[in-house]
Amino acid sequence: MKNLKLKAARALKDMSQDDLAKAVGVSRQTINAVEKGEYNPTINLCLSICKALGVTLNDLFWDEAE
Amino acid sequence: MNSYTIGLCAGIMAVMIWMVITKIFRKNKNGNAYDERQKIKRGEASSIAFFSMLIAELIVAIVTQENGQILMTPFMWHMSIIFFGATVFGLCCVWKDAYFNVTDNAKKSRRSLFISMGLILILSIIGSIRYGMENKFFNESGLLDSEFIIVIVCIMIALLLINITIKSLVDKKSEKED
Numbered sequence: 001m002k003n004l005k006l007k008a009a010r011a012l013k014d015m016s017q018d019d020l021a022k023a024v025g026v027s028r029q030t031i032n033a034v035e036k037g038e039y040n041p042t043i044n045l046c047l048s049i050c051k052a053l054g055v056t057l058n059d060l061f062w063d064e065a066e
Numbered sequence: 067m068n069s070y071t072i073g074l075c076a077g078i079m080a081v082m083i084w085m086v087i088t089k090i091f092r093k094n095k096n097g098n099a100y101d102e103r104q105k106i107k108r109g110e111a112s113s114i115a116f117f118s119m120l121i122a123e124l125i126v127a128i129v130t131q132e133n134g135q136i137l138m139t140p141f142m143w144h145m146s147i148i149f150f151g152a153t154v155f156g157l158c159c160v161w162k163d164a165y166f167n168v169t170d171n172a173k174k175s176r177r178s179l180f181i182s183m184g185l186i187l188i189l190s191i192i193g194s195i196r197y198g199m200e201n202k203f204f205n206e207s208g209l210l211d212s213e214f215i216i217v218i219v220c221i222m223i224a225l226l227l228i229n230i231t232i233k234s235l236v237d238k239k240s241e242k243e244d
Contacts, residue, residue, distance in 0.1 A: 017244045021168075026101035029163035032240060039103050 001037045005060050009053045024048040070212060099167035111158035119151035138210040145215055153222045160229045163237075176234065183223050190220045 010020055017035070021028040026045065033039035034049075041049070050057055100108060126143050130136065138146065159165040166175050193216045197203055205211040 018241070025168060027104060027163060027166075027168050028241070029237070030101050030103040032244070033103060042102055045102060 001063075003035050003037055003060070006049065006053075007035050009055050009060060013053055015053075020049070020052060023052040100164065101168050104162075104164040104167070107162035107164035108159055111155050111162065111164065114158050115151045115155035118154045119147055122147045122150055135207075135209060138214070139205065139212070141212060142210050142214055145212075146218055149215075149218045149222055153225055156222075156226050157229050160226065160233050163233075165230075176230065179230070180227070183227055187220060187223045187227065190216050190223065194220055 010017070015023070017031045018028045021031045024031075024045065025048070030039065030041075030045075031049075034041050034045075046057055046061055050060060053060070126147065130140075130143070156165070197213045197216060202213045203210055203217075
């Protein structure tokens with residue numbers, strides 16, 4: 001399932017996938033895979049992404065529909 | 067031990083020493099080189115390469131058991147299978163974006179890789195043509211001998227270069243969409 005919340009939060013911060021990837025220390029393709037829902041990140045990577053974007057885990061990774 | 071075997075062993079040892087030195091150097095400087103997704107994908111690539119080699123070795127074993135030595139000498143069969151496994155690993159890593167690590171500058175790495183691989187490809191093509199013209203590929207029994215490795219290297223590098231080029235184009239498209 002696509003993670004549109006992550007894409008939106010990144011756009012809000014005016015960051016490209018490459019900028020976010022550099023901020024959290026992963027490759028751009030990894031961020032792309034997380035956004036596309038092709039890769040489930042570990043809790044450590046989730047936390048790093050949240051810190052880099054200044055949001056909480058719930059904001060990005062909690063699916064209210066479930 | 068003949069001079070070819072000594073040269074081969076020396077080459078393998080030199081590569082192993084180079085790999086150890088590079089690893090030590092990288093660990094001290096940058097820590098983990100691949101991110102968590104890349105490590106998983108490299109693991110999957112290793113697994114695919116391992117089973118590809120296993121299947122290839124099995125096929126060769128059955129065919130040679132049934133028909134005797136065909137096409138290549140035993141040394142060449144084993145070397146071909148090793149190169150086959152390395153190629154499968156490389157192709158899988160490139161396609162899963164796990165070939166270039168996070169700490170590398172992707173553009174710089176790709177450029178230097180292209181140059182070095184291009185040089186090796188040109189040299190191996192020249193070598194292949196020379197050996198071919200001198201008819202050195204076959205031994206007295208008409209089997210492909212160790213000199214044929216150069217052609218296998220050519221095929222391996224050409225496949226990797228084509229794969230990296232296609233992947234770079236796909237990546238550029240995805241980067242633009244972002």
